[in-house]
Amino acid sequence: MVATELVNPFRQGLRVDRATEPCQLVIFGASGDLTHRKLLPAIYNLAQAQLLPAAFSVTGFARQAMDDAQFRSLLATAVAESGEVRRRDQQTLEELEQRVHYVSGDFHDPTAYTALKAALERSDADYGTGGNRIFYIATPASLYVDIVEKLHAAGLVAQHGASASFVRVVVEKPFGRNLTSARSLDKELLDYLCEDQVYRIDHYLGKETVQNILVFRFANGIFEPIWNRRYVDNVQITVAESLGIESRGSFYEETGVVRDIIQNHALQLMSLVAMEPPTTFDARDFRDEKIRVIEAIKPLGAASLAQSAVRGQYGPGYVAGESVAGYRQEDGVALDSITPTYAALRFFVDNWRWADVPFYVRSGKRLPKRTSEIAIHFKQAPHLPFRKTQVGELTSNVLALSIQPNEAITLRFGAKVPGPSMRVRSVAMDFGYGAAFGAEESSAYERLILDCMKGDQTLFDRADGVEAAWSLLDPVLAAWDADRAVAFPNYAAGTWGPPEADRLLAQDGRQWRHL
Amino acid sequence: MAALVNVPPDGASPDESVPKQISVSDVDRELDRAWKSLAAIRGDVMALRSCTLNVVTLVPDARQAGTASSAIGSLAAVHPIRAITVVEDAEAPEEAVRAWVGVDGSKGSADHACGAEIMLRAHPDSGPRALSAVRGLLAADLPVALWWRGGPPLRAPLFASMAAFADKIIVDSVRFGDGEAGLDTLRRLIEYDGRRAAIGDLNWERIAAWRLSIAACFDHADVLALLPELDRCTIEFATNSVRTTPASARALLLAGWLTDRVPRLARRIRLNARRDEHPLTGSILRVVLSSSNSGCEVAVSWAGSAEDMSAAARGPAGQEVRSWKFSRDTQSEAELLHRCVDELARDPLLEAALT
Numbered sequence: 092m093v094a095t096e097l098v099n100p101f102r103q104g105l106r107v108d109r110a111t112e113p114c115q116l117v118i119f120g121a122s123g124d125l126t127h128r129k130l131l132p133a134i135y136n137l138a139q140a141q142l143l144p145a146a147f148s149v150t151g152f153a154r155q156a157m158d159d160a161q162f163r164s165l166l167a168t169a170v171a172e173s174g175e176v177r178r179r180d181q182q183t184l185e186e187l188e189q190r191v192h193y194v195s196g197d198f199h200d201p202t203a204y205t206a207l208k209a210a211l212e213r214s215d216a217d218y219g220t221g222g223n224r225i226f227y228i229a230t231p232a233s234l235y236v237d238i239v240e241k242l243h244a245a246g247l248v249a250q251h252g253a254s255a256s257f258v259r260v261v262v263e264k265p266f267g268r269n270l271t272s273a274r275s276l277d278k279e280l281l282d283y284l285c286e287d288q289v290y291r292i293d294h295y296l297g298k299e300t301v302q303n304i305l306v307f308r309f310a311n312g313i314f315e316p317i318w319n320r321r322y323v324d325n326v327q328i329t330v331a332e333s334l335g336i337e338s339r340g341s342f343y344e345e346t347g348v349v350r351d352i353i354q355n356h357a358l359q360l361m362s363l364v365a366m367e368p369p370t371t372f373d374a375r376d377f378r379d380e381k382i383r384v385i386e387a388i389k390p391l392g393a394a395s396l397a398q399s400a401v402r403g404q405y406g407p408g409y410v411a412g413e414s415v416a417g418y419r420q421e422d423g424v425a426l427d428s429i430t431p432t433y434a435a436l437r438f439f440v441d442n443w444r445w446a447d448v449p450f451y452v453r454s455g456k457r458l459p460k461r462t463s464e465i466a467i468h469f470k471q472a473p474h475l476p477f478r479k480t481q482v483g484e485l486t487s488n489v490l491a492l493s494i495q496p497n498e499a500i501t502l503r504f505g506a507k508v509p510g511p512s513m514r515v516r517s518v519a520m521d522f523g524y525g526a527a528f529g530a531e532e533s534s535a536y537e538r539l540i541l542d543c544m545k546g547d548q549t550l551f552d553r554a555d556g557v558e559a560a561w562s563l564l565d566p567v568l569a570a571w572d573a574d575r576a577v578a579f580p581n582y583a584a585g586t587w588g589p590p591e592a593d594r595l596l597a598q599d600g601r602q603w604r605h606l
Numbered sequence: 607m608a609a610l611v612n613v614p615p616d617g618a619s620p621d622e623s624v625p626k627q628i629s630v631s632d633v634d635r636e637l638d639r640a641w642k643s644l645a646a647i648r649g650d651v652m653a654l655r656s657c658t659l660n661v662v663t664l665v666p667d668a669r670q671a672g673t674a675s676s677a678i679g680s681l682a683a684v685h686p687i688r689a690i691t692v693v694e695d696a697e698a699p700e701e702a703v704r705a706w707v708g709v710d711g712s713k714g715s716a717d718h719a720c721g722a723e724i725m726l727r728a729h730p731d732s733g734p735r736a737l738s739a740v741r742g743l744l745a746a747d748l749p750v751a752l753w754w755r756g757g758p759p760l761r762a763p764l765f766a767s768m769a770a771f772a773d774k775i776i777v778d779s780v781r782f783g784d785g786e787a788g789l790d791t792l793r794r795l796i797e798y799d800g801r802r803a804a805i806g807d808l809n810w811e812r813i814a815a816w817r818l819s820i821a822a823c824f825d826h827a828d829v830l831a832l833l834p835e836l837d838r839c840t841i842e843f844a845t846n847s848v849r850t851t852p853a854s855a856r857a858l859l860l861a862g863w864l865t866d867r868v869p870r871l872a873r874r875i876r877l878n879a880r881r882d883e884h885p886l887t888g889s890i891l892r893v894v895l896s897s898s899n900s901g902c903e904v905a906v907s908w909a910g911s912a913e914d915m916s917a918a919a920r921g922p923a924g925q926e927v928r929s930w931k932f933s934r935d936t937q938s939e940a941e942l943l944h945r946c947v948d949e950l951a952r953d954p955l956l957e958a959a960l961t
Contacts, residue, residue: 097830100867101821104955112825113930145914145931219929255828 111544112257113146113220115211119238120229121151121162121193125263129294130229131166132173133536138187139178140533142541146219148190152207154197162193175534190218198234204245211247222256225543228263235262236279243283259543261290264355265346266552269568270561277554290543291552295356297535297542300498300524302550304363304465305372307492307500314490315368317469319444324487326450327466327604328360331458333410335584336432340423347430349564349571352454355552356463358385358560360494361450364465365440374548378556385559389439391567398598400567401591402577403433405457408584415457415584429575432456433582435592436567437599451596453603457584463494466604477513486517489604498524498532633743637722657722657745659687659947662768666756668695668727673939674755675725680940682723685947688745689723692736694764698729730764737767749773749950752803753943758782758791760798769803776946778808778939784888785852789859793960806946810956812937813856814945816890817863817955819906819915819932828927829919835902839864839875842892844882844910853877854888862959864895871895882910897922906932 116134118126137143151162170176170184194210196203215222226242228235239260242248248258260280267273280289295301308314317323330352336343343351362381369376391399406417418424418432433455440450469488489503500522508514524532542550571577581589587603596602661681665674671693678689724743728736744750752772759765759777769775775795782788788809796805824830841861843854854877861875880891891910896903901924906917915932 097833099821099824099830100833101817101824103867105817105821106949141933143933145933219931221928 111142111144111541112223112546113144113218114223114225114257114544115148115150115214115218115220116225116227116540117150117152117207117211118227118229119152119198119234122153122155122157122165123229125229126151127165127169128173129175129534129536130227130540131169132175133534133540135166135170135176135184135187136533136537137541139176139180139183142537144544146221148192148214148218148220149187150207150210150214151191151193152196152203154195156195157193159192163188163191166191198230198238198241201241201244204241204247208245208247222254223258224256225259225261225540227261227540232263232265232267232276235276239280239283248283257288257546258284259288259290259546260284261292261543263292264552265350266291266557267561268345268350270558270565273557273561277558281554286554287548289554290539290548291554291557292539293355293359293552294535294539295359295494296550297537297539298494299532299538300492300494301360301363303498303524304360304492308364309368318467320446320448322469323445323448324468324470325448325599325601326361326364327468328357328364328450328452328464329466329604329606330357330360330454330463331461331587331606332454332456333458333461335405335415335457336418336421336424338422340421342423343432344424344428344430348432348434348454348456349568353434353436353452354560354564357452357454358563360463360465361438361452364467365445365450367444372549374551377549378553382553382556382559384440384442385556385563387440387442387445388563389441390563391436391438393566393570396567396570399437399595401433401435401589401595402431402571403435403455403582403589403592404428404430404579405432405455405582405584406580408457408586410457410459410585417580417584418456419580429571429577429579431571433458433588433592435588435595437595449599449601451601451603453588453592455582455588458587459585460606461496462606464491464606465494466491468601468604475515477515491604500524633724637724657686657688657748659685659950660744660748660750661685661687661689661753661947662740662744662750662772663689663691663753663755664759664762664764664768665691665693666762666764668693668697670755671725671727674753675723677940677943678723681943681947684944687947688743688748690740690743691723691725692740692764692768693725693727694730695727696730698727698732733764733767736764740768741771744771751776751806751947751950753777753946756781760791760794769799772803774804774806774946774950776806776808776943778942779855780809780888784855786855786858787852788855789960796957796960804950804952805956806949806953807956808939808942808946809855810859810953810959811942811945813860813890815915815932816860816893816906819917819930820864820893820895820904822932823904823906823917823919823928823930826919826928829904832897832902832904832919832921832927833868835897835900835922836868836895836904837870837874837898838896839871840878840892840894840896841875841890842878842880844887844889844891845879846882846887847879854879854890856888856890859956859959860890860893862961863955864893866955866958866961901925 118130120126134149166188167184170179192210192214194203194207196206211224214220224247228238230238239248248260267276308318362384365384366380367383369380404418407420408415418430419426419428435451435453438450438452439445439447467490469490471487486503491501491503493499493501502520503517504520505515506518508516539550581591593603661678663674663678665671671691674691678691681687682689726736726739750772751774752768753776754765755778756762777792777795779788779792782791792805792807824833841857843857857877861877864875865872882891890908892905892907894903894905900922901920902922903920904917906915908915916930917932918929919927921927
């Protein structure tokens with residue numbers, strides 16, 4: 092006899108695929124910048140949208156001495172100051188404040204975790220959260236393992252299945268600083284947790300417009316047939332920032348642009364553009380396809396590095412009319428630093444769909460503007476039948492998917508210039524994401540925190556995905572670390588990177604899209 | 607045909623608009639002018655505007671035009687729509703349909719262009735004129751949601767003519783009379799014109815929180831394991847009548863949904879009216895799924911007003927398996943309308959609940 096799995100008949104057909112269960116959200120690093128700028132406003136927005144479970148509480152944990160009242164005041168300030176809060180509503184704030192607590196303690200001190208455990212058990216009793224806990228570790232990555240180990244020692248973390256309630260742990264990028272350290276981090280986390288309890292956040296995946304890439308590709312019949320080497324000439328992915336490193340000099344010295352942006356955000360975008368359609372959008376199928384793309388990228392060996400990778404570091408210059416310092420003049424940065432603040436790479440995806448189509452990926456600090464986009468450059472029309480018109484007069488069709496700051500889809504195509512002669516000029520047709528859907532979109536953190544509460548890992552990184560990205564980039568990092576004879580700075584702040592980046596495309600007869 | 611159009615004079619804000627009489631055929635031109643004026647005032651990219659849906663609202667009672675307009679305004683804040691509201695007004699001249707138009711870029715978030723709103727005031731006997739005006743004003747190649755904001759519509763000539771081009775017809779069945787009579791009209795609407803248009807019902811959306819809460823209870827494996835035991839159900843609803851009360855339409859709809867989901871509950875659902883001070887007669891107060899053989903039970907309750915909903919599941923010996931609190935959602939007409947417009951396809955759950 093075959094046992095039939097029971098399915099909840101009441102859930103079928105409802106718009107909400109799964110309700111959030113009662114839970115406590117515990118934030119490590121509760122007095123930090125990420126908590127203030129992103130996490131607390133996101134939690135407030137979820138409360139305002141009535142998306143939190145009725146049985147819910149937040150407990151902040153950090154070294155800084157603070158009581159509940161002070162942490163609640165920090166919540167109120169974060170809500171007041173955040174540009175991401177859509178509607179400020181005093182009643183929602185007051186109701187949320189009643190469910191917010193704080194425990195002060197050293198991350199390395201076992202007794203602090205005993206105090207935390209007592210506080211969480213009190214909250215379980217007060218709010219009916221049933222022992223369900225999400226530990227959001229918003230601290231430097233060097234603390235991840237220690238915190239999880241201490242949680243385990245205090246009996247706050249049990250592997251999935253060992254208890255009726257759930258425990259999930261959220262960690263922020265960077266997940267390691269190379270393949271070896273990423274593997275080591277995973278191994279140590281998985282000594283105490285199962286993979287399905289670890290939620291690795293790359294907030295880019297929580298952005299509506301990033302998810303819209305999937306809808307654009309897989310919910311529209313007209314694009315997928317041309318989404319391949321037959322029609323696509325090249326793909327350009329840009330993640331540009333106009334800001335410098337702010338006050339994070341020592342952090343950035345250890346990180347650099349490849350670890351900060353390319354290894355995660357940029358490769359996430361590339362995998363969404365290049366992936367095959369998953370069978371379903373459940374966590375396993377979706378992440379399998381994403382990882383397959385990264386694994387299919389041709390490795391950048393030492394021989395091809397010079398033709399495929401460019402690094403840069405900004406010097407003094409002007410951004411938005413303001414004079415700005417060079418990287419080596421920033422606080423916490425060595426005067427002879429060779430940390431790259433700019434990288435441009437050319438990848439090839441070795442599979443049937445993308446063979447020989449270059450994917451150019453660039454990211455940098457102190458570029459002229461903050462913008463992230465994916466531009467699909469299509470092949471030119473093979474022949475123009477209009478007299479006295481040259482194919483060369485036309486630029487190719489480009490489909491640009493803008494991620495930030497303006498979420499939009501733009502199609503560039505040729506149109507006849509009005510008048511008696513047959514002249515063709517490129518025009519852009521814009522679709523403004525915000526203009527079509529007036530509803531204010533939720534922030535990436537809202538979406539991801541909510542998914543974590545639902546136990547949906549689709550938009551979170553999986554260990555093998557992180558490792559595949561490091562495997563790809565480790566040779567680049569190793570080669571650049573070994574070669575210190577680099578003429579930095581090699582681009583002025585406020586420009587689009589070093590001249591070598593232009594040459595990277597020029598060698599293929601192409602150029603970067605003007606943004 | 608004459609139309610009165612409110613558009614801001616050049617350089618003025620839309621609020622300072624001065625009505626002037628134009629023909630209905632000039633509405634689009636005037637709307638375009640209004641957009642440009644707004645863009646000039648704001649100095650931004652208001653020229654970038656989009657439209658995803660036509661919403662045609664029929665208001666059979668002129669006194670309710672303001673309330674309907676307010677709900678539509680709220681809808682326009684999150685859906686860039688072309689809203690055409692037709693108000694039946696016995697005072698309006700038969701030979702003309704009068705129009706007021708406006709654009710609103712202020713209700714959405716920054717830089718979001720929102721909808722155009724056109725209000726037509728038509729004499730009840732000028733149906734063909736109103737119809738022709740609406741037809742000419744619909745944004746091309748976009749779906750049409752028709753919101754009928756009145757009583758039973760099936761004998762209303764204006765409804766019949768406008769329903770012909772609607773992709774979705776939205777009603778509030780509570781306006782058809784509570785109880786079976788209201789649901790009967792809803793059933794006939796679903797079958798209307800060979801089931802051509804999808805039907806949305808605000809009253810069905812009022813019980814969405816109950817459906818979600820009941821579903822959430824059974825998301826938990828321990829509670830789902832009790833389901834095979836549960837073979838009967840009681841639904842309590844509020845009444846403020848001292849006399850015999852017809853069953854609440856909301857209770858009937860919920861009973862229909864429960865029966866569709868768990869067919870063995872058919873004819874085993876009892877509806878109990880409970881005298882309550884609660885101002886909203888017909889509101890559901892408590893749903894209990896129980897077992898005739900054991901102490902298994904899943905009960906969801908609402909104490910009214912701003913209270914959360916609470917729920918508890920009990921095992922065979924009556925022991926508590928689990929308890930919950932669920933947020934009660936808002937019940938404003940605008941919010942219910944949003945939900946109906948969010949999904950333009952048929953609602954198979956509603957249709958099944960009515961069979």
